[in-house]
Structure formats: C-alpha cells, structure tokens
Amino acid sequence: MNSIFKNALLGMFTVGLLAGCASKDVEYDGNSLTSVDTKIDRVAVSDDKMTNSNMDSNSIDSRNRLQKITNESVNSVQSDVDGKVVLLESVHFGFDKYKLSDKMREVTTSNYTKIDETVQSYDGLKIKLEGNCDEWGSDEYNYALGLKRAKATKDALVADGINAKRIVMVSYGESNPICTQRNAACWKMNRRVDYRLLP
Amino acid sequence: MFKIILFFILFEFAFSLDATMKIVKNKSNLPTISVVSVNDSIKDRSIDTKLLKLIQKDLQVSGHFNDSSITIETEFTQIPKYKILRNNGIDLYLVLQVKKDTKNRYIINTKLYDVNTNNIVLNKSYATSAYERYPFLAHKIAIDVNKYLKAPSIGWMDKFVIFSRYLDSKTSEIVISDYTLTYQKVVVKGGLNIFPKWASSEQNAFYYTSYKGLVPTLMKQNLYTNKLEIILKSDGMIICSDVSDDGKKLVLTMAPNSQPDIYIYDTESRIKTRITKYSGIDVGGSFVENDTKIVFVSDRLKYPNIFAKKIGQNGVERMIYHGKNNSQATTSDDYIVYSSRETDNEFGSNVFNLYLISTKSDYVRRLTTNGRNQFPKFSSDGESLLFIKSTNKSYLGIIRINYNKSFLFPLKSGKLQSIDW
Numbered sequence: 001m002n003s004i005f006k007n008a009l010l011g012m013f014t015v016g017l018l019a020g021c022a023s024k025d026v027e028y029d030g031n032s033l034t035s036v037d038t039k040i041d042r043v044a045v046s047d048d049k050m051t052n053s054n055m056d057s058n059s060i061d062s063r064n065r066l067q068k069i070t071n072e073s074v075n076s077v078q079s080d081v082d083g084k085v086v087l088l089e090s091v092h093f094g095f096d097k098y099k100l101s102d103k104m105r106e107v108t109t110s111n112y113t114k115i116d117e118t119v120q121s122y123d124g125l126k127i128k129l130e131g132n133c134d135e136w137g138s139d140e141y142n143y144a145l146g147l148k149r150a151k152a153t154k155d156a157l158v159a160d161g162i163n164a165k166r167i168v169m170v171s172y173g174e175s176n177p178i179c180t181q182r183n184a185a186c187w188k189m190n191r192r193v194d195y196r197l198l199p
Numbered sequence: 200m201f202k203i204i205l206f207f208i209l210f211e212f213a214f215s216l217d218a219t220m221k222i223v224k225n226k227s228n229l230p231t232i233s234v235v236s237v238n239d240s241i242k243d244r245s246i247d248t249k250l251l252k253l254i255q256k257d258l259q260v261s262g263h264f265n266d267s268s269i270t271i272e273t274e275f276t277q278i279p280k281y282k283i284l285r286n287n288g289i290d291l292y293l294v295l296q297v298k299k300d301t302k303n304r305y306i307i308n309t310k311l312y313d314v315n316t317n318n319i320v321l322n323k324s325y326a327t328s329a330y331e332r333y334p335f336l337a338h339k340i341a342i343d344v345n346k347y348l349k350a351p352s353i354g355w356m357d358k359f360v361i362f363s364r365y366l367d368s369k370t371s372e373i374v375i376s377d378y379t380l381t382y383q384k385v386v387v388k389g390g391l392n393i394f395p396k397w398a399s400s401e402q403n404a405f406y407y408t409s410y411k412g413l414v415p416t417l418m419k420q421n422l423y424t425n426k427l428e429i430i431l432k433s434d435g436m437i438i439c440s441d442v443s444d445d446g447k448k449l450v451l452t453m454a455p456n457s458q459p460d461i462y463i464y465d466t467e468s469r470i471k472t473r474i475t476k477y478s479g480i481d482v483g484g485s486f487v488e489n490d491t492k493i494v495f496v497s498d499r500l501k502y503p504n505i506f507a508k509k510i511g512q513n514g515v516e517r518m519i520y521h522g523k524n525n526s527q528a529t530t531s532d533d534y535i536v537y538s539s540r541e542t543d544n545e546f547g548s549n550v551f552n553l554y555l556i557s558t559k560s561d562y563v564r565r566l567t568t569n570g571r572n573q574f575p576k577f578s579s580d581g582e583s584l585l586f587i588k589s590t591n592k593s594y595l596g597i598i599r600i601n602y603n604k605s606f607l608f609p610l611k612s613g614k615l616q617s618i619d620w
Binding site for chain 2: 136141177
C-alpha cells in the first residue's frame, strides 16, 4: 500500500514536471481576470424579519424571569399572569436521562397544583415547557434529549389533570444554560425543564 | 503522454483504495513549492502578507506540496534564477504581485514557474473590490496551482462553509465563511437560529431552524434574494439533517406527536413521511446508498448509537459496535464517520473522537486522538471531513482523510453550534 502511494505521489510529481515540458499544455491566460466578487456581492443578510403573529417568543420571555436559588442548586421560573406572580420550580434530570425521578415527580405535582389554580382564573392560559441539556453530547441529540425531558414533564402534568392542548413544548438543547462553569454541579443545573405560563 | 496517463492512473488508483486503510505519506516525494510576494505599488502591505500565508496554508492543507521555508526574492517581470531555486530544492516557484487598479480593486497577478524545466506554466490575474475577500483569492490561486499539478481536486476550498454560532443564551447567528473562517459574513441574526444546511450543492439557499415563534420552525432562505420561506413547524424541535443530492428530499428530525423521529420531506409534493417509530430518541438522519437508506442516531440501546434503516422497510440495522456514546454521523458513499465518546462516565475524561468505518468491511479507523471532536461533515467528494473541535474555544477542523492530516481554524468569538459545506 505504502509503496503504491509513494509511486503515485512520485507519479504526481513527475506528471507535473512532464506537463511543464509540454508547452502546448501550459495555461497562459495573463489577460483574463478571475474575480471573487460576483457571488459574494449578491449575498443578502436576514435580520429574522418574520412577522407571523404567533411568533412572539421574545415578548413572552420578557414577561418571564428566571430565578436562581443558588445554595440549593434549584432554580425556578417566575411567570407574571396579569399581575399574579406564579413561581414554578424547574425539573432536573440525570446525566443523559429523560425519565423523572421520584423527587422530580413531586416537583411536577407541586407545579401542577399552582398551574391548576391559575388555570381556574385564566381559561386561555398556555403552559410552555422548555427542555434543556448540559453541554455533553452532540447538539442535535441534545435537542432531542431536551424534547424528551419536556415530554416527560408534559406527561406528568397531563396525568395530574392538565389538558394536553394547553401545553406547548420547545427544546433548547444546550443553547440555554443557566450556569456556564464547567463542572458537575453546573451541568446538573442545566439538565432541566423550565415552566413558563403564557396568558 | 503515455507516462503522464500511466502515472495519473496510478495516482487515482491510490486514492480510490479503501479510505479506512491507514496511509503514511512520504513527504520527500512531494514537489516543493516556494511562494513569494513582490510588491512595490500598494501602501497597505497587510493584504499581500495575509494572502501569501493563506496560499501557503491552502497548499499545505491540500497535501500535495511541501512548502519551502526558503524565500528567494525576485522581480515580478523578471525570469527567476532557476539554478539558485534548484540548488535550494525548489520545484515550483509561485510569484505574487498585488496591485490596485483605477477602480480601486485589488489585482493579484500570479506567475507559476516549473523550476526543473525552466518554464513559466501559469500566468493569471485575480481581482476583488473588497479587502476582506482576499481568502477567496488565495483559495482560487491554490486551486489553480494544484490543477497544474493534476493532483486530485481541491475545488472545495473556495466553496462557502455555513455555520451557526452561539453568542449568548438562546442567541445565535448564521454565518457564511471560507473553510479557514478567515472570511465571515453574518446572514441571519437575531434570536436563536440553528442547524443551517445548504439546500443544494449550488449553495444558493439554505435551511435552518428558527426559534422566533412559539414552536421551532424550519425556514428556507435564499442567499442572494433574501427570500424567506416557512417550510414546516413542529412542537418541540425540527431540524433539517440532510438534503438529497438532487435537493428534492430532506431528512428531518421533528416531533409532530411530541416524539423525536426521522422524517423524509418531499419539497415538491410537500408530503412528509415518518421513517422511524421508536418511542425513544431517533435523530440526525442522513441519506446513504443512493438515498435508499437512512443512517441515524438512536438511543435504542439506552445510549446513543448509530443505526441504519432501508426506506420503506421495517428492520433497523446497528452500524457501530464500539464506544459508549456515538451521537453523530456523516456519510459519503459507503463510508460513515461518527463521533464517539470512549466512556459513559459523566465525570470521566469524556473525550469525543471521530472514527471512520466502511459499510463494506469491519475495519475502524480513528481520525482524531484527543479533545472534543464533533459534528463531522464529509466534503462532497468524500476526501475531506469538516468537524467542530471544542476546548475553551471553538475550532473548525478539517481532516484530509487520504493524507492523515488535520488542521484547526479558531473561531474568534462565540461557540460553533453546527456546520455544513
């Protein structure tokens, strides 16, 4: 194999030299001008100008604030529903896992109670579940993993009595960390599902 | 002429051998090239220095040249001193001259000399109106020099790379660049915009996932007209993972029923077909074997691994019998490159390395040795591989598979999310 490759490379070199000898093969086009501008000049820039009416995640986010209770490594999301503040604890997951632990199942039940109270007052309320991951794994897989975490949380909410039609899910993969240090405690905080209430 | 053809056939034969076989390159067999810049008419000398370095890098990346560290000055209009060049072991001598014309364009005049035959073999000029576009001039010059050698094409060098980079939480932008990341232009900004994928080999349009709305949305944007189309929306996630060679079919990961599965979307009929139906995670599909089969990532074994499925059939075939976390794959003809973590321990070294396998044999070839190497993407000719390397910084890596060479190009700011070329 190696000798073939060496021969081939030697051949490549010799081809170059032989081609150089054959003047009729010589490219000599000093009068032509090759420009790189054409394709680049035409490139347009988008500022994400979509105007679809339901594309309002930025305004949603401005009404929701993430609160970190750092000494317990627990974080919650505060939603403001027409002046009523609802604090919902995020649900955390094991490394590469998307099943709820017993402890986290208690958290989903606690969150359900708060959501159910709010739903009684605001019929049109929607619940957005945002799945998140730590930085390990491929990005595409992490978006799927985040979705499975959101789905596990949704299933718990539905089992407790929330109408599935009220729930939307989004996976942010590893794009939405709440802790950016590179250690196990930090990665643990990032493997979570956040709840946001959308009036 | 017969010798030329014979040698060329030998060369092609060598490069058509199984790419999983380890090839050890003998540098002494490669022609040595010296690249010099002779400039007297421009005030800003930075362009010719940068241009020169980038051409040298391109020739190095090609794997077809030895770069000479010896610089022998010459005048652009004069014939070089062949004897001195020969005595210094130089086979090819490339001279550059940078000028500005009356329209204020940069003009790069080039002359390539074959030192062993005392001949000028290439005399060509290149132009650009904007300083920052010099990387594409460098790549075009390197491509032409390589063409003279009749070596395997490096035409991919002047194609666009498209990538998304994270800037902040839920914030990223989509950028087009050259393969060295030297030239960069932002084409989508504002919010979270991820997984850009060229819509065809012409690179006129690209797909990407936008998070502007309540649910993730697959967009198609024309690079030149800025025309923006909403292709599909999906609760939870939607990603365009691959595009068929004719650009008519997309492999998507989406979750219309809250379940991430692989779908094929026909861009003409606008019909989507569900390919996988597993209750766990199926993601990251790509076409293989003339678009009759999909290779994808699944957690069917309770950890991510690479599987394949014939389109229209039920059976699923496990492709990789190695590693604890194989969460990405790219395909080219009968080859698969995948990213694999050696351990499933969260607190272990957790390195991700790239491996190459052939679907026709059991041989596994390791392509990287350390660090986090992910998001492999084959070049269209299957001879090179683009990937993301992450340390404290993000790097765009390129592996020249047949040459056992790899190169890293740092991203100055942000974190690389995904790439395509």
